[in-house]
Amino acid sequence: MEAIQYQPIQWPEPPIVGTNPIYLCPPIWSHEDRYNGQPIIPNVILGPYHLVRKPEFIQETQISYVICIRDPSERLFLREMPLPGVEFCFLDVPADVNKSNIIPYFNQVNQLLSQAIEQGRTTLLCCSDGIDKSASFMSAFLMSAYELTAPNAITFVQNRRYCATPSPQGYRIKLLEYELLCSAQKSAGGTMSPGETKCSRRREDDEMVEDLVPGVRPIATAVGAANKRAR
Incomplete structure (x- = not known):
């Protein structure tokens, strides 16, 4: 079988x-595209976890960081792969999303992503299929860092990965x-640049994040620094 040729990102x-608003402008899309990964913003690719089993994809896209969103039942088949130079981070999120407090998990991934962006690392944000969980966490990052509403953040993601569909009765x-x-947070802190929104109410969740992943820096610091570099 002929090897797949991945195009430069x-x-x-x-x-x-x-x-506001962000309109749905679907990319040219085929059913097979859901099995690949799509760049959403600079240095962040969204897709299914099976991409880590494709060394050529990891090499071509220069991915050095994998953030995988999974529920506890998926631990057996969504696990770390022996990939030199690639760091893995797995986040076990409760399966019963609608009955759980997911906000601290959103904040945790936001901080991990912002740090990776600041460091110039290319990150694969994934879940089992790259459609529900990871697409929802990507949307949450856009909401926090770029002050988008939930519908606009979801639409922004779908304009790049058309199959992204946060579950209507769960993540949506x-x-x-x-x-x-x-x-x-925006009302309490005033108008700020991306990632610089602050609110005392967030401290509790940030402390939980620090307990889960020691050394994680607040999104305000990391994304703010990345934005300054971009300017």
């Missing part, structure tokens, strides 16, 4: 802070709840 522009509801929190 064309990094898309990140969203403009507070863009949690993203709407997260939108209220982000809005409250």
